[in-house]
Amino acid sequence: MSEKRLQKRDEISDEYKWKLEDMYETDELWEAECEKASQIAEKLSGFKGHLADSAATLLDFFKKQDELSYYLERIVVYANERSHQDTAVSKYQAYVSKAETLTVQASGALAFASPEILQIDDKRLESFYSESNELMHYKRAIDEIMRQKEHTLSAAEENILAQCGEMAAAPENIFSMFNNADIKFPYITDVEGNKIRITHGNFIDFLSSKDRSLRKQVFRGVYDSYKKWSNTVSMMYISKLKNDTFYARVRKYDSARTMYLSGGDIPESVYDNLIETVHAHLPALHRYMALRKKLLGVEHLHMYDLFAPIVDNVQTTYTYDEAKKLVAKALEPMGDEYVSTLKAGMESGWIDVYENENKRSGAYSWGAYGTHPYVLLNYADNLDSVFTLAHEMGHAMHTYYSNEHQSITYAGYLIFVAEVASTCNESLLMHYMLEHCEDENERKYLMTHFLDGFRTTLFRQAQFAEFEHIAHRKMQKGEPVTKDVLNELWYELNVQYYGPDMRVDDEISYEWMRIPHFYTPYYVYQYSTGYSAAVAFSKKILEEGKPAVDKYIGNFLCGGCSKNPIELLKSAGVDMSTPKPVDDALNVFEDYLKQFETATK
Template sequence: MKQIPKRAAVPTALTWDLTTIYPDDAAFQTALTTVKTQADQVAQLKGHLAKSGADLYQVTTAYLDLNRQLERLYVYASLKNDQDTGNADAQALMGQAESLVATVSAAVSWFEPEVLALDADALQQLIDAEPKLAAYQHLFDVLGKRRAHTLSATEEKLLAGASDIFAASSKTYSVLSDADLKFPVVQDEQGNDVRLSEGLYGVLLESTTPAVREQAFKALYSVYQQFRHTFASTLASEVKTHNFNAQIRHYDSARDAAMSANNVPAVVYDTLVRTVNDHLDSLHQYVNLRKEILGLPELHMYDLYTPITGEPSLRYTYEDAQQEALKALNVLGPDYVANVQKMFDGRAIDVVENQGKRTGAYSGGMYDTKPYILLNWQDSLESLFTLVHEMGHSMHSHYTRTNQPYQYGDYSIFVAEIASTTNENLLTDYLLKTQTDPKVRAYVLNHYLDGFKGTVYRQTQFAEFEDYIHQQAAGGQTLTADFMSKFYGDLNHRYYGDGVISDPQIADEWTRIPHFYYNYYVYQYATGFAAATTLSQRILSGDPAKRDAYLTYLKSGSSALPLDVMKRAGVDMTQPDYLQTAFKTFDDRLAEFSQLARDLKK
């Protein structure tokens, strides 16, 4: 039986090097002690920032430096924990980091209320009195937008001290889903016994053998359904936390609070949901085509991921994928490609799946570290797309951190997914331009359509579910497993239509989606993918000015509001135009694929 390797058995070259953050755990402990002392010192600055411009500068820089050191500690602990969530030492480090977050949050909780206690004119006078504060003008402008939603210093300190408690539901979900769930043994296409995991599940759903797909689907959900009431409890508690925080901060809703944090107006969310629902017929057309080409008497939810064109004709080792990624991203210029190569050469990527490793993939790190990437590599086209996707995040981080000071050295979550999905679009274009074999071309088109389905349609479906359960909980509805499953099942049927059997297990899909704990995050995958379609077309036009406008977006960080950053890059996300462009691309490629797939079937 094929087993997932233990962490110690993974070749060093395929693991990330965390010694560039701290040389060892002892150095982490030393830094931890230093930050605790630093937090006490910053706490003593309470009441001093309004005395003069010089005092405001001193307090602000001390506050930011404390957060900077805290971020470094947290990144080190979280990366170590994610590489093996079952490792007790890593769990201990993560626990210390999380506890320190609560300690520091309480120690600095007075800062924002004290700034916002000043009226706008008084604050501006202090800024004007100290020339060094000019570099922080935008920071204070953005902070000023929170004036109506900031509580007293005492109240803010209480909330900050309870941050660990508020995070309990999300943490419980992560430990349960990543470390404690034990999945059964299933058979792969060759009849080999394999231990099912979230990573392997995605591969088996792409199998061309219906029985393999069905077995993996039912086996996975048989485990999640054993704990559906527990997952309902954790998710309901998380939603209550979001609603509670929104209420006490005087926001109209949890959605309003979450979007205001990124300075994104509600019209962006509503336009997305409305436009996607207006184009559900395109998804239904694609679903019906899948059923026709696969020749299935019934199309099930577990049949939505296998390539319509049959056996995958493109497989990549990790080494091959690196070369393909460099070629696909070459259109972004030599400097971009050189920085991607540094990521490959510098052990910034944790590549393969091991026991206890966090599922999925992400790009992490902070201002003073390299941008790290976590993967759970499989030799598939999907893994190549994941690599390119996460590299988009990492290059966004690299360019931001090397072009902005610390106070603007991060970027809004709202714009984060745009860089990653632009890379995906560039890879799709590269493959369609370089692959002439009709079977390969059809496979790439199929992959694009599946990606669009999974990113624009699926994430908007998630967004509808997330908004619904928050609204229902705010209105007094108890979020039981049965209540959430009923709505989710109906919603899933509306999205995919009558062409697919709504298997009963899919109503419980919400139990295994970690993003529902991220507080209105998922809609940004869909808006990001749509915006990336427009941006990739601009880059591929060959106009150096349009490419440079995109690179300027990567370099902007949080030095301007996210919608302004995107307008400078060439996309106005307050209007539906960018979504219409995305759906036109989907429809055009669906038409091309429909003809090609039918020709191949003859």
Template sequence: MNTYKSRNEVPENEKWNLNDIYPSLEKWEEDYRHIEQIAEKLKEYDGHITDGSSLFQYLEQKEKLSYLFNKLYAYAMLKTDEDTRVTESQSYVDRAKQLSVKISSSTSFFMPYLLSLAEDTLKGYVAEEKGLKYFEEDLLESFRYKPHVLNKDKEEVLSHLGEALSAPSHTFGMINNADIKFGEVTGEDGDRVELTRGMYAKIMEDEDRSKRKEAYKAYYQPYVQLKNSIASTLSAAIKNNVTMAKIRNYPSALEKGLFGDKVPKEVYENLIETTKNNIGPMHQYIRIRKDKLGLEELRQYDMNVPLVKGVKPVITYEEAYETMCKALSPLGEDYISTLKEFKTLRYIDVRETPGKRSGAYNLGIYGVHPYILLNHRDDLDSLFTLAHECGHGVHSKLSSQHQPQITARYSIFVAEVASTVNEVLLINYLLNNEKDEEVRKHLLNHFIDQFKGTFFTQVMFAEFEMRTHEMAEKGQPLNADVFNQIYERLFREYNGNEIIFDEEVKYGWSRIPHFYRPFYVYKYATGFASAIHLATKILEGDKETLNSYLEFLKSGSSDYPLELLKKTGVDLTTPYPIENSLKEFRELVEEFGEL
């Protein structure tokens, strides 16, 4: 594996080309000034939108501003992520953020104005100004929120409370990222070293069980010590959410959380119920894990260690790209030629270098193209990450090509579908082409663990959120003991009775940042299940599914997420797609057990 001491050492063709956004910083500055001017202009519309023509002019200007601002912000962010230590890049991000505040304040009058109109008046404006046809669906979508928007004075009061309401989330972020210290553990050469999150994930895969146990205890210790403070922030976040749902006239906090995507609460409940009705193979996998590790007692810190030892295939970036293109060939020639463009036209930043942002992501920029950040390490995980992010990338590219700006961005609800379809096609290709039994076992183990993390764990989290919000709605107390009881009960239901409980297990709730963004994690599970369902059909050679899936990738947000998925044959209002993907999980576990 290549390790680079600086970004300059990385070959040009493995670095993204930001000139496609701005050929020079002067152009960036030019757009900055232009956006400021448009924002000032938009402010002048306050109180002066009186007919279809003025409404159209406002919306047209605002869309132009969005287009320019997205480019401007994306450039600053991508530049910063190349090397987060460079203060000049950081200053561009700071300036873009300040500009965003200016834009918000210039346009804050519009939503209350729009919702003060009678629906007939708005329809009259659309009829008199044909340019408004383009914005019509968006305008009427805003009307869906009308029952949940208060009068101008009350809305203003709520806008002032924004910062106070986000305090629990902010406090948890500070505790979790800035204040928590995990103490010391034994390092590779026997010295005591400070435990970090990144190190913890690595040690949990270490074959030395005493090291895993030591890291596990050290990792949870600060959470257990701070249990009452963290319970207080989580309880406040839940109660704030419940209160806001009441103030805004939603039947429940859950329904408020699902409203934006127009998802009925039955979809959420069905996900949990169907998963629990089919939980057997998950328990079976944990029994296999216990047997394979040869343990008298299986514990939480034994859950991440790979079951197949000594399999670490080296896969260069070139090989990974080639393998990915072969694996995704069932998606057709157009899909593959789009993928090849990503590499030759330098949409991807490949290598890990000092100061570069960790992890991986895809960022679609309308009117330009997607950019993908990787930290490629020439291993199996990196191959999967490449396929995953390229799934998002092609989804962004096709939606931008086939949709106008207003509907080009897809919602998070459908985002994970495109990335996971790629991963399923990849694992299938690798299993079909791998002769080495040990590598096959390793691949199956990798996919089962991914299924466990992306699907079962997220459903368990989703149920935890639902139960705790229901308690708050009934006025029941929420504290560390209550959270412990709920989390422990759910953990046992989802993972079975093979795991011996250490005291730390029930504190799992205390370290999950997603709980401060309520009713969000279930989307990982529905996206994953939808993707398994689609990939299975595509691999069976179902042409209709393939064609409807490729159409789905071009659809952006031209319809609500559930409707877009229905067009591909995935109906999440029924148990079928969830049952189908759980059947796939059962088959994986059975095959792994036989091997």
């Protein structure tokens, strides 16, 4: 019996690794910039009590703040990405800690600014704008501070909260180390007799196996592992809920949700519209589960059957080189400039491709202003990995365009729009593959992938959103929040979402424990809203061509945070303040479901 193991970092060819040297050629340069950032933060403290002195002083403050943001972004991204490529390297764990300390130092140095700006008389501020055209560049930033006036504390109180930053980050940091470096899943034996350890990277791949006993073995192996640590992991998340509730109360928000959505000026009705609209379409998801049960030919459909192939005899292996070509071809409707930049990025060190021992799980795109974006993958030669490449390069291209067309003040697009460009790329890729598919069986396979994309993104992320909102509400109301309460809540949501044809296994109660996004509160709903907006944009791009592309790239991708997210999307042609985009997207799901039901009769 042979044993397959993960490659170590140094065993992977450099052509499949990102080039973090493009950000800092040496670690010593990173350390030097840490010192520089610390000095700038100290200088910013010197503005305390003087922001209302003159237009020139206020302008100088904002310029210095931009300079600090430039260095801090680079420092934080580099430290984390060095750590993520091998989470067991203590040097880079220390770098992450140092970057967090610097961030807290910067927050402390700037704590006086918002309260002080809020004290500037409106007429005096208007006179500043009249005196300085340069200061007008910062008017939107100042207006955003004014919008938060009710929730901004005194300078002393803001400084105290800033000093609490490292402590407040503890639940997320502890969970990250636990989930990426400490928890170990059991070994399983595959059909060829190979002994393989289950990892975050191969978990879904195993659940996609045709071997049901293997799926069941892997499913139980993972969730039994979380069950053993369930008291510890529950306390991590409960601590996070307490943090959020504390900050919401201190800042005089009605709830943690109000607090988190206010950052992007997102109406809470958008969140509620999403959940209500998804609930209205749950019968369609239940129909899909009934069809999955029928096609698998099982007496009871189990949670470990969700990724099992229900269409046979199709190519499901794609090398990384094949994936790059396929993604570039599928995105040709985006225009020559977009595609040429995309190709250059995929060939010039933007991407860290393969899983290695202790590498951070999952995938993301992350960059710092002034350098190209970076993409972390754990590529696994399957169709999901192809779509992940398209998805993360959508993020990267959004970052690229925003950085190219906005100053550092407004380049960072807000979370609400963060998943639109990525999912639009996925939608265009699916359209291309379906259009160029000649084999009927392969077409059915792609339709299942498309339907599962809706299930795992629009439906599942709405389920995540519902879970964390209920958990936060319970904490806010002073109701008991324990491991058992959270497990029961997650179990019941699975029953509700997957319907009567799904046998919801007891082990699924522990699934919420492996979701890192819960430590970035009120984030996941934006996967669902973003997916809906992306379906709308991809439809416009395919139907209207260049005018829609120009509007999408020019008004949206290049927009950064130069406008409120709802207005930014509206300017590009999609109004997310209404339930319509979500409803329209779910109608697309139902249309494809009908086609698939007909094709499999």
